Amino acid sequence: MQEILRLVEKPARYLGNEWNAVHKDHEGRVTIALAFPDVYEIGMSHLGLQILYHVANQRDDTVAERVYAPWTDMEEQMRQRNIPLFALESQRPVREFDLLGFTLQYEMSFSNIINMLDLAQIPLLAKDRGEDDPLVMAGGPCAYNPEPLADFLDFVVLGEAEQALSDVIEVYAEAKAQGLDRYNTLLALSRVPGVYVPSFYQVHYNGDGTIAGVEPIGDVPPVVYKRVLADLDPQFYPTEPVVPFLGTVHDRLMLEIFRGCTRGCRFCQAGMIYRPVRERNRQDLLALAQAALKASGHNEVSLMSLSTMDYSDLSNLLDEFLDRFSCDHIRLSLPSLRADSFSVEQAMKVQQSRRGGLTLAPEAGSQRLRNVINKQVTEDDLLRAVASAQAEGWQSVKLYFMIGLPTETNEDLEGIYELARKAAWAHRYLGVQGKPLNVTVSAAAFVPKAWTPFQWEPQDSMYLLEEKQRLLRNLFSRERRLKLNYHGAELSFLEAIFARGDRRLGAVLLAAHRRGCRFDGWSEHFSFAKWMQAFADAEVDPTFYANRHRRREEVFPWDHLSPGVDKEWLWQEREAAWRQDTTVDCRPTYCSVCGVCQQLPTQIQLAKE
Amino acid sequence: MKYWLRYSKSGLMRFVGHLDMLQTWERILRRAGIPLTFSQGFSPRPLLSLAAPLPVGMSSYAEYLELETREEVPALTKMVTPALPQGMEVLGAVRVPTDVKALMGLIRYADYKVEDLGPEQWTCLEQQLSSFLDKEVVLQEVKRKGGASTINIRPLVASARLEDGALQLRLATGSTANLRVEDFLNQFSLAHANLTISRRELYLEKEGQLFTPFEYITCSYSR
Ligand code: SF4
Numbered sequence: 017m018q019e020i021l022r023l024v025e026k027p028a029r030y031l032g033n034e035w036n037a038v039h040k041d042h043e044g045r046v047t048i049a050l051a052f053p054d055v056y057e058i059g060m061s062h063l064g065l066q067i068l069y070h071v072a073n074q075r076d077d078t079v080a081e082r083v084y085a086p087w088t089d090m091e092e093q094m095r096q097r098n099i100p101l102f103a104l105e106s107q108r109p110v111r112e113f114d115l116l117g118f119t120l121q122y123e124m125s126f127s128n129i130i131n132m133l134d135l136a137q138i139p140l141l142a143k144d145r146g147e148d149d150p151l152v153m154a155g156g157p158c159a160y161n162p163e164p165l166a167d168f169l170d171f172v173v174l175g176e177a178e179q180a181l182s183d184v185i186e187v188y189a190e191a192k193a194q195g196l197d198r199y200n201t202l203l204a205l206s207r208v209p210g211v212y213v214p215s216f217y218q219v220h221y222n223g224d225g226t227i228a229g230v231e232p233i234g235d236v237p238p239v240v241y242k243r244v245l246a247d248l249d250p251q252f253y254p255t256e257p258v259v260p261f262l263g264t265v266h267d268r269l270m271l272e273i274f275r276g277c278t279r280g281c282r283f284c285q286a287g288m289i290y291r292p293v294r295e296r297n298r299q300d301l302l303a304l305a306q307a308a309l310k311a312s313g314h315n316e317v318s319l320m321s322l323s324t325m326d327y328s329d330l331s332n333l334l335d336e337f338l339d340r341f342s343c344d345h346i347r348l349s350l351p352s353l354r355a356d357s358f359s360v361e362q363a364m365k366v367q368q369s370r371r372g373g374l375t376l377a378p379e380a381g382s383q384r385l386r387n388v389i390n391k392q393v394t395e396d397d398l399l400r401a402v403a404s405a406q407a408e409g410w411q412s413v414k415l416y417f418m419i420g421l422p423t424e425t426n427e428d429l430e431g432i433y434e435l436a437r438k439a440a441w442a443h444r445y446l447g448v449q450g451k452p453l454n455v456t457v458s459a460a461a462f463v464p465k466a467w468t469p470f471q472w473e474p475q476d477s478m479y480l481l482e483e484k485q486r487l488l489r490n491l492f493s494r495e496r497r498l499k500l501n502y503h504g505a506e507l508s509f510l511e512a513i514f515a516r517g518d519r520r521l522g523a524v525l526l527a528a529h530r531r532g533c534r535f536d537g538w539s540e541h542f543s544f545a546k547w548m549q550a551f552a553d554a555e556v557d558p559t560f561y562a563n564r565h566r567r568r569e570e571v572f573p574w575d576h577l578s579p580g581v582d583k584e585w586l587w588q589e590r591e592a593a594w595r596q597d598t599t600v601d602c603r604p605t606y607c608s609v610c611g612v613c614q615q616l617p618t619q620i621q622l623a624k625e
Numbered sequence: 626m627k628y629w630l631r632y633s634k635s636g637l638m639r640f641v642g643h644l645d646m647l648q649t650w651e652r653i654l655r656r657a658g659i660p661l662t663f664s665q666g667f668s669p670r671p672l673l674s675l676a677a678p679l680p681v682g683m684s685s686y687a688e689y690l691e692l693e694t695r696e697e698v699p700a701l702t703k704m705v706t707p708a709l710p711q712g713m714e715v716l717g718a719v720r721v722p723t724d725v726k727a728l729m730g731l732i733r734y735a736d737y738k739v740e741d742l743g744p745e746q747w748t749c750l751e752q753q754l755s756s757f758l759d760k761e762v763v764l765q766e767v768k769r770k771g772g773a774s775t776i777n778i779r780p781l782v783a784s785a786r787l788e789d790g791a792l793q794l795r796l797a798t799g800s801t802a803n804l805r806v807e808d809f810l811n812q813f814s815l816a817h818a819n820l821t822i823s824r825r826e827l828y829l830e831k832e833g834q835l836f837t838p839f840e841y842i843t844c845s846y847s848r
Contacts, residue, residue: 022682022818027640033711035652261641261649261710313652313708344655345669 017107020093028262029056030090032082032104035259036311038069039105040079046185046192048072048080049103049110049150051118053128054537059084060258061266063320064156065119070254071178078185081105081113082258085128086135088535094135101136110136114188116150118169120158123514124507124536126165129154130529133168140526142170142215147198151205153184160242160289161466161574164514166214167522170198171205173212174577175242175289176275178252180210206236210243212577219519219573225560227518227571242289242579244618248275250300255307259314268316268349269308273301273333277322278601278620280608281379282390282593283421285465286322288586289579291612292602293326295623298333302340309346316347325354325362329624334365352377355398360405373456374405377416380424381431387596388423390589395435402442402453412454413439419484419502420462420476422593429484432457433491433498440497456499459488461508465515466574467581469589472566475512477559481505506544510536512562518573521561523554582611626694627721628701629728629838635684635823638712643678649710650675650690656708659701662693676728676827676838677735677798680805685824686716687736689838691728719842734783734828734835735798737806740791740821746813750792753813754785767808778804778812785809798827 021027050068052059059065065082072080081103086094094101100109110116116138118129130140133152139145142152154162155173162172173180187208191201206213216236220228232238245252257269276293277286296304305317317337319327327333337348348366353359355376363374378398379391386393402413417432436455443450461481464470476484485502492500514521528550535541551558566572568587575583585608592599600606604620613619634641641649651671654661663669676689698704701718709715742750757763763779781797781804796804806822828835836844 021640026642027681028642028645031637031640033637035656035710259652262645263648267648310656310658313655315651315655345663345671347668 017099020090020097020099023093024089025087026056026262028260029084029087030104031261032107034261035313036256037082037105037258038073038080040073042079042106042108044077046078046115046189047113048078048115048117048185049083049113050080051083051110051116051129051132052085052121053118053125053132054085054121055087055535056084056260057262057264060260060264061270062119062121063270063272066254066257066270067252068117068177068181069258070256071181071252072185075182075185077189081108083110083132085132085535088541091131091135101132111138111150113150114192115184116152117173118152118154118156120154120156120162120165122537123158123164123511126514126525127528127533127536129165130168130525131534134529140529141167143167145170145198151188151198151201157285157289158515160285160577160579161516162212162214162577163219163519163573164517164521164525166519168525169214171202171211171213172577173243174210174240175579176245177210177243178245178249180208180243183208184211203234210240212240214519217576226566227573229571230573230576239576239578241616244580244612244616245275245294246618247621248272248294248296250296250304253304253308255304256311257308257314259312266318268318268347269305269312269314270318270320271301271305271308272296272320273324273327274321274623276620278326278603279323279392280390280589280599280601282388282469282589283379283418283462283465285468288467288581288610290322291579291581291610292618292620294618294621295327295329297623298329298336301333302336305337306340309341309344315345316349317341318349318351320351322352323354324350324352325356325359328622330362332624334362338365353401355393355401357397357400357404360401360408363405364408373412373414374402374410375414375416376401378435379416379418380421380428381417381433381435382428384596385421385424385428385431387598388593389418389421390593390598392598392601395438398435399438399442399445402439403446403448403450406443406450406453407448410453412456414456414458415439417457417459418462419459419488420481420508422462422470422473424484426487429487430491432459432488436492436498437495440495452497454497454499456501457488457492459485459500459502461503461505463508463511463515466572467579467586469586469593471516471572471586472568472570472590474565475509475562477563478505478509481508504544507536507542509558509562510544510547513558514561516572516574517561520554520556524550524556527551527553578615580610580612580616582615585610626697627723627725628692628694628698628718629721629842630690630692630701630705630718631716631839632688632690632709633684633686633714633716634679634688634712635686636712638710639682639684642681643675646675647673650692653705653708653710653713654692657704659692659698659704660695662695674727674729677732679824680807683806683822683824687824687826687837689728689827691721717839719839721842725842725845728838730800731829731838731841732799732827733797733801733830734795736825736828737794737796738791738823738825739794739806739810740823741819742790742792742815743819746815747787749815750787750813754787757812758782758785763812765808765812767805778808782809795828 274295661671672693783795
């Protein structure tokens with residue numbers, strides 16, 4: 017092992033002796049390999065996996081270890097020497113573990129999952145696995161439509177896994193003690209709320225390729241609902257996080273201040289599937305930060321959530337944080353700002369340096385389109401925020417937009433340019449002194465996702481997206497202060513296919529794997545041509561998934577995997593979008609009855625009423 | 626308060642890169658509750674530095690960290706030890722008078738031990754080492770930041786001898802002159818993939834004599 021560590025570019029990715037890594041004897045314990053299907057630096061920046069690592073290892077009857085996708089140089093060495101994929105802590109092959117769990121964070125990591133199974137020397141298809149192979153499970157946001165991976169996964173855990181993982185471990189341990197075989201173990205697991213066993217459901221198709229129905233085989237629930245915590249119990253938070261030796265993407269303490277988002281942006285899957293909002297209280301947060309800083313030695317805390325500025329007690333929280341930690345030079349970072357002056361004020365409190373630039377996300381270029389997507393930011397809010405940032409010494413602003421949103425016209429695209437221009441000269445617009453700012457606009461292509469009000473919408477064709485990019489490029493070339501960034505439409509197209517794909521895409525994933533697709537999120541490895549060949553190999557039409565109008569009554573591949581939000585409510589939201597009607601935030605005083613709090617044992621929880 | 630800390634870096638820790646070690650040290654010292662001193666300015670950094678870069682994959686029993694603290698820390702070693710990852714060990718600490726220059730700039734030589742030489746490699750060295758040492762000029766191509774350049778490596782080798790079944794080297798190290806073990810071994814066409822190389826000591830120079838960092842402090846300031 018040490019021999020190959022000399023031969024790879026970043027050996028520190030594979031050591032497993034990081035601070036707070038847990039080393040336990042495997043004997044007599046349920047063994048779980050927690051896998052992140054991307055490179056170490058990205059996987060280690062993910063709080064969810066650290067939480068599960070902590071929850072599983074808190075149990076004496078369980079040992080959880082980590083595994084990340086080996087970078088291509090490592091993969092080459094492993095394949096040459098026939099070294100199977102191993103878990104970091106014990107360096108044991110993951111195929112010797114009881115459970116192998118993948119987190120599904122983004123569709124473009126699916127090819128890495130197949131490749132990791134292959135490297136692990138585990139049969140790729142669930143149906144080919146034997147009694148000695150691990151049960152391959154998955155969770156995370158893409159688990160709300162895991163159907164493209166249905167052939168490869170033994171089971172899926174929907175929703176928040178803090179408690180569900182313990183249930184799974186207990187049922188698994190019991191099954192093992194009773195000597196149950198694979199099939200019966202899965203049957204026992206399918207009784208755990210939140211657990212979905214794809215092979216226990218049969219999908220029937222219509223002549224036009226759409227789904228006629230999903231039929232449960234035997235005694236399994238017709239709809240699996242997500243697991244959700246009633247509140248964010250501090251005992252689940254990893255106060256002893258694993259500390260990497262090499263720089264990772266989020267190389268700091270990640271403190272989750274709340275889960276869920278009240279905003280209800282209609283394009284946003286996270287805003288739908290993580291409902292309802294549950295905030296931690298200030299005292300818990302300070303205590304958790306204190307404990308985790310001491311145990312890790314981190315010098316920075318990131319206040320994580322989907323929309324940190326919406327934390328109800330933010331101002332007090334920041335004041336107390338600074339009070340308590342600034343003498344030790346602990347930095348605070350706020351990952352997402354809202355486009356308003358309050359946000360800029362808060363950002364000023366915590367950021368002594370203005371170098372990073374200010375990042376705001378108006379998402380659409382016109383008020384009309386912002387109403388359609390329910391992004392409740394006005395031009396005035398945005399310009400005021402920018403102007404106050406300008407007055408405070410920031411020199412650059414980043415603005416995030418989407419292109420290809422439903423109902424978008426050229427006017428909306430021109431609106432992006434206009435808004436960026438006004439932002440650069442925000443001071444003038446508001447009649448105050450100041451220097452113009454540099455504005456960077458990032459324009460991502462809209463990808464319709466399952467379980468959002470836009471799940472019925474087609475994605476713009478690649479041709480149209482490229483047209484739109486061209487239009488923007490021409491506009492932006494007029495102004496030296498404005499910079500435009502966008503990604504290739506190809507990746508967004510593939511994302512859109514898998515985000516709303518069904519089981520027939522399993523054949524495409526296999527074909528893509530055979531053609532060597534992996535690390536698709538990395539431009540140096542992404543090959544659109546190979547993917548298109550894979551679709552041809554499997555005789556699957558990708559536009560059927562990405563660019564098709566879906567009828568209201570269409571049965572979706574994910575209808576039986578519910579985050580608690582009603583499909584009917586989503587349709588109402590979609591109708592509201594077309595009328596350009598906005599929907600108010602969900603707050604204790606207002607609820608649009610989306611279904612989550614009605615169907616699941618949970619409710620909105622704020623730190624401050 | 627300024628301290629020099631001697632530590633070892635072996636086992637899996639060999640694979641943690643030099644640039645990542647500063648961050649690792651900051652975390653170790655924070656976990657240990659050492660009252661670090663920070664730089665001024667917009668983004669304050671703890672005042673920490675490492676004496677000499679160590680190639681990734683090489684063990685060392687003579688790494689030195691220079692650190693500054695806000696107050697005296699008499700139990701430095703004792704405090705730091707429980708916060709160390711597997712593969713690192715503190716081997717001693719010395720309080721350094723504030724007028725001593727930065728350690729990084731003072732380092733002149735390092736000792737290396739090259740082990741696991743095969744019988745052929747051993748014989749080859751036995752035959753060639755003394756003629757190498759007899760010469761005054763030995764031109765050798767070495768890798769530098771910009772690319773390769775040819776330099777006279779002979780003055781950069783203070784000593785090289787076969788002893789206790791290993792090749793013991795003392796090579797120029799530091800900001801004024803530096804020779805990497807790898808470049809020295811290339812002179813003898815030794816494939817170093819199978820060799821075990823470790824750093825054993827660092828030296829400073831004072832009035833023509835070499836001292837280890839700790840000796841340097843005790844002999845200069847003992848009176
Ligand atoms: S049911 Fe109401 S309060 Fe609960 S998440 Fe949905 S909109 Fe918000």
